[in-house]
Amino acid sequence: MKIKALLAGLAMSMVLPAANALAQDEIVVYSARNEHLIKPIFEKYTEKTGVKVKYITDDAGVLLEKLKAEGTRTPADIYLTVDAGNLWQAADSGVLQPLESEELNSNVPANLRDPENRWFGLSVRARTIVYNTNADVADKLQSYEGLADENWKGRLVLRTSKKVYNQSLVASLIASHGEEKAETIVEGWVSNLATAPFSNDTKALEAVAAGIGDATIVNTYYLGRLMKQKPELPLAIFWPNQKTDGVHMNVSGAGLTAHAKNKGEAIKLLEWLSGPEAQADFAGLNMEYPVNDSVALEPLVQSWGSFKGNPLNISVYGELQADAIKLMDRAQYK
């Protein structure tokens, strides 16, 4: 029975175009944010408004290329992705359109959205320092820049430079110090490494917990996830740069596509996503920080305390991303 239905489905999909993508009251989202983080939220929206949300997930770069190739014919109304660099690239290549919305403007702080309103941050991802509580680091921990000091020799653990989060971090170093000084800092990091860079934040955290190194730089929600599984790990958060420019802030966010078919409904969805009802889930499901400060924090996130974030407009990460990658290649940060 099931196989029959499946075969019928197969036959249909072979010949029938995805024409129903054009149906009214349906919003199509291209999302680089994972299904399990968006599905419950979209389901809630459908339940509330009756508007269906269809989505397809893939890498940010792939989805962007897809949008470009589809041009005016794209079925997508919204492009949703992680990292400000990715959002900036999308805006820069012309697949997003500016939109005027009082609600979005008041819900999303100005430094967490595009100056031209082509995209809006929807959750904040703080990239901070996590250290081993058994290590003697009290006087050594101050800032991202400080991790390049001699006294960190053989004690630093990092994730690969290929991850966009580190590219954005280095972009913000370039923005505050200029390229030359930023390069010296990254070179310092590389010479302080305890082991070759890891492919993900979780592995870097585990290495610090095992005492391979004393500290690492990660997005806070990776620590949150790990601590929920293994609360006994000797790991704690340190908020760096509190006396200078503040903690490095990144976002996951979204924008309206340039050729959205269902513009009105798409804007309503974006507004709802930035509102209090969705924000708790949008950030909470992944233990991120909401962009909308009227929303309460997830309890574990709350326990990490408050911090000063870098007020820099995050679109800078996109502008400086290529420079950051080149810099890291020169510094032999793998």
Next chain:
Amino acid sequence: MTKPHLLLTFHTFRPDGWQLAACLLAALVAVPVAVIFASLLHPEKEIWAHLGQTVLASLLTNTFWLCSGVMVCTTLLGVSLGWLTGACSFPGRSFFTWALTLPMAIPAYVMAFIFVGVMDFTGPFQTLLRTLPGFERTIIEVRTTPFIVLVMSLTLYPYVYLLSRSAFMSQGNKLMEAARTLGLSPWAAFFRVALPMARPWIASGLALVLMETLADFGAVSIFNFDTFTTAIYKAWFGFFSIQAAAQLASILVLFAMMLVLVEALYRSRMRYHGSARGGSAQTRIRLTGARAVAATLFCFFIVAVAFILPVLQLIIWVIEAAGNNSLPNYNSEVSRTLLLGIVAALLTCSAALLLSYVKRTSPTRGNMLLCKFATIGYALPGTVLAVGIFLPIAWLDNHLQNLMEVMFTIETGPILHGTLLVMLLAYMIRFMAPGFGSIDSSMQAISPSLDEAASIYGIRGLKLISSVHLPLLKKGILTGFILVIVDVVKEMPITLMTRPFGWDTLAVKIYELTSEAEWERAALPALYLIFASIIPVILLIRQSEK
């Protein structure tokens, strides 16, 4: 007067029809490759200069060592295991015959993650080691070249194993007996008779291994091991230059083309026509005593390391991740995955059979190249090939829609993309190599005198294929079929990019969870994926044993 003339045209037209179909197939493959090559028209000088000055040298060295290491290891493993199960008899042989193909079901990225998870500093192995006296400060670096070679070889050796095994089986033992009668020791007979005869099969197996290694991104990125493919991804996802990525990819294509040319030249000097009779129980080399034990232990060790242990680790993760929660159900993903695999394998193997037939009936240099060209998609990183496929489809689709609007004033929505047809075509373009490799190797083993005999009775074309070739090709086709199904089931980037709404497969689920490093949660869909590809493997191996 007219009758012979008609006959003549009929006779000359016939091969042309096949030729035409083969050319069409090659053209289909050519489009995405051409899209990628077109990027060379606008060189991204700045990115090239940057890569050249900073990372290119180390990327090339890394890639060289990775490829050489994997080729050496897969040859050693694949040929020795193929020989043992194909030509010898020892306790457990019939079990190992199919068990040794199982590691193929584990995608390299899953294997790499399991290996790093278990063996790295923070994994159970080294954590335990540090509790032993004298080892408290021991740190073993496992994210290094030898270990990535090991991991990739353990998932890729089945390609060489399957093909060399079917070579040894189709040789029959008459040759070995003749060699022994002439006074050669068993080892000498193997190295001087059986092995040289099996070279085309081993070579096609190795070509697959090399292409997979070159195209791999998943496994190397888990090791944070920089290869040429890494540079392609850096150009695309880092510098957001699909142009530069495509340019780098065209170098990979050029390299793969060179490789197949060298292989074709080397192979054209040899002809292989075996008796196509399998080694039956009586003619196998019977291993006894210590040798039999050694053979059994060796096979068991490989199955354990490459399959049983990794699967056990996945099961442990599933149990850990489950806790008290109920496990999600992936039934519909499993059926979609299998269905796509089977349909794509049917399509690919039919196309491969056609190419192989054309190559056989008119073995011109042009046709040789045509076939080689049609298999090139395998050497491209999946994501790059996916773009090469997607761009022309989207272009065509936009124009078709404009046409519909202008001519019939109908708003159709996407006509081609977002349909399964595109997805299946993409799979075919990508996986022609494994399908064609095994079918064509078997085709070469059929003596041309058979065709000549058949043509005396007027048996040509489809009739020749169906009544003469197909029965003899059964093993080759089955092997190709398994390889393609398993590859499709594991495939990630093309599936992600071309799937219609709602057609999420197991690989998509794994991608979802692993893109943010939630590997423990991905263990369940990974297990499903492994078991989904095992079903066809076991069924078909059983079939081929008969």
